[in-house]
Amino acid sequence: MxxxxxxxxxxxxxxxxxxxxxxxxxxxxxxxxxxxxxxxxxxxxxxxxxxxxxxxxxxxxxxxxxxxxxxxxxxxxxxxxxxxxxxxxxxxxxxxxxxxxxxxxxxxxxxxxxxxxxYRPTAEETLTIPSTAARVITVGAYDSGLNAFADFSGRGGKQLVYFKPDLVAPGVDITAPVPGGGYSGMTGTSFAVPFVTGAAALMMEWGIVRKNDPFLWGEKVKAYLRRGAQPQPGFEQYPNASIGWGRLCVSGSIPEI
Missing domain, CATH: 2.60.120.1290 (Jelly Rolls)
Structure with missing residues (x-):
């Protein structure tokens, strides 16, 4: 029931x-x-x-x-x-x-x-489309001010055939432009995703444009981001259904050459 x-x-x-x-x-x-x-x-x-x-x-x-x-x-x-x-x-x-x-x-x-x-909800398997797709980079959110997981962020679960999310990025009280001009603090996974988008662009610029890694796209970017992700307090096992492989870290995701 x-x-x-x-x-x-x-x-x-x-x-x-x-x-x-x-x-x-x-x-x-x-x-x-x-x-x-x-x-x-x-x-x-x-x-x-x-x-x-x-x-x-x-x-x-x-x-x-x-x-x-x-x-x-x-x-x-x-x-x-x-x-x-x-x-x-x-x-x-x-x-x-x-x-x-x-x-x-x-x-x-x-x-x-x-x-x-x-009355008795569970947080598992609360990711939504398109984050459930296998080949996308799925981003959750954490509170960078408190260094804590954001409880509104969708989770993966055991019924998925692959682990999701891939990692988390800041998504609480993010300064962003608002309609009509000015800035305000915004919260949500929609504000965590741009951090990872920018990180992927910087990594591809380092790899492709600067010719350090000419084939740095697609699943390779995801693999580098997963490897560079940092542990989050409160989690001992990785990957996990809440934060995946950990917190976004661009410097840790670019391999040494």
Whole structure:
């Protein structure tokens, strides 16, 4: 059973469940009032249910040309103004299980009511596209002022076929230009990524332009950045799902010649 809270005055919400397409499960939903909706039917097209002040649309996806997983998408729509608030319960019952792994996702970016969320969430496997791609350099964030990991930064997990993220860079209270002129302190992994982008550019300039390493691009840049990454207090094992190979260090990433 998964418990999810919908806070007061929430106007819209979507929930994604991802699982192996080979696994067959039965899904049922219980509303905050205790009403149990009919068991969901795995069929092509959209199913619609009414639950209190909320209309629930459910869509079963199919595997695609590049992935063998299945998305089950839930859209909560207010019948009038707001969604039915309280604790919603999602029951998953295995009918024919071969792998047994699943993940559920709610929208990120602080767009939801602070009370809205899972009751027992886990931080693992919270990386988002495109950081989940194998050949990109995936960057997390840490607080350079406190020298501490930033808890908002997405994590990798055991279900990924490769370790992510690759490393972390400063991403808390970063001075950046703002619309209309001036500067302000910004926080987020979006502000950590430019540090690594600049580091990669400097390394490629050293390698390619200055002819110290003419083939310094792609996975080679990633390998150098991983090797030069520095340990972060609070972590003993590397790589790990939070900071990968460690903190960005350009000087440690350029090999001696």
């Amino acid at each position: 998964i418990e999810m809270s919908i806070g007061p005055y929430e106007t819209t919400l979507n929930l994604q469940l991802w699982k192996a397409y080979a696994d067959e499960i039965e899904i049922s939903i219980e509303t905050p009032s205790g009403e149990k909706l009919p068991g969901l039917s795995e069929k092509i097209g959209t199913q619609r249910y009414r639950a209190g002040e909320t209309d629930l649309l459910v869509y079963y996806g199919k595997p695609g040309p590049f992935q063998v997983t299945q998305e089950i998408y839930f859209e909560f729509i207010p019948a009038e103004t707001y969604l039915t608030s309280g604790i919603w319960k999602l029951y998953l019952r295995g009918r024919r299980i071969k792998e047994g792994n699943y993940n559920l996702w709610l929208p990120g970016g602080n767009i939801l009511n602070p009370v809205t969320g899972f």
